[in-house]
Amino acid sequence: MYAQMVESEASNDDPEKLAEFQARIDADIKIEPKDWMPQGYRKTLIRQIGQHAHSEIVGQLPEGNWITRAPTLQRKAILLAKVQDEAGHGLYLYCAAETLGVSRDEITEMLLDGRMKYSSIFNYPTLNWADIGAVGWLVDGAAIMNQVPLQRTSYGPYSRAMIRICKEESFHQRQGYDAIRKMAEGTPEQRKMAQDAMNRFWYPSLMMFGPSDKDSVHSAQSMAWKIKINTNDELRQKFVDQTVPQAEYLGLTIPDPDLTWNEERGHYDFSEPDWSEFFDVIKGNGPCNVDRLAARNKAWDDGKWVRDGLLAHARKKQAGNLAAE
């Protein structure tokens, strides 16, 4: 998912107000921006929504990398539309975060100077066209697992953003599956590329859900607040169960010799990813962390004259209008 290991904040609020607030959440009444809310709820949400928004934006980089080199004009148009959607997702989420009292510039700067994180998955490179298929199929597929239940989250603006996002996501996953399917059904060489993409993206996709949080106090608090709906393990299992038959259809092998159907549980058993790799990537040592942040910083710096120029123009026009009145 796009927000990993979000720590919840303790609340030092009036116990009576807290109880009233929790009762509203338990009754599935949405919390809206002007309503009273515990400090911890506000801060945790800013962190979670912000991380999710940053992931949408940084997530454009590995895919944008292949727009100019898509194999056909149609694939190029599709990928362009997909990446454009992701910019929209970032925007919906930033706007939701802003309703909690953080400004757009503040939250952007927190990404740019490393104070805020984005999903570990976007620190892996897209080496060839098969990777673009794998990203749409597996990465967007994993994101959907988390985003669908979040449509029911307790914070109104966040819930509405998730509803808009979910409407667009199934296009993302389908175009990815369609792209990798073309290769899986193609020449032996294309097949090999598809399998290689699967091999590289499988475990990083499983990591997207974050380490097991069944004993985490942060997750328990977030679940009580309904800003987290399922545990990481539940979502990961659901993703594996859904993906295995999709891989089988393509004739691709999931790079896990221990993957087996467990009749008793009614789920697949599978191997955990290497969590030391995950923590290393989170710390900034993944293959692309430096590039990703550098690209975002460059875009922000290079765009400054445009932002400033348009604002100056708008102010000048406004002053002109006032003078004419």
Add this chain to the structure above:
Amino acid sequence: MNTEWPLWEIFIRGQHGMSHRHVGSLHAPDAEMAIKNARDVYTRRNEGVSIWVVEANNISASSPSDKGPLYEPSESKVYRHPTFFDIPEEVGAM
């Protein structure tokens, strides 16, 4: 001086003769750019035929603590609903 573009609230009329409905917000330097950005963000899949943009600063909102005084008075006025009145069957549809 604050150099952040102001926030605009976006309202879109769907295709079916509906009212404009709030769909979200975005930052833009002026109304013209707000409309252009709204078109790019909120109508990529035929969601609308008309866009309104309002600078968020210009919206005044009721506050949640006014809920009682504002909405409770209407709760006791059940006669405002047509079902309050018994109409004899003989007179037909009304």
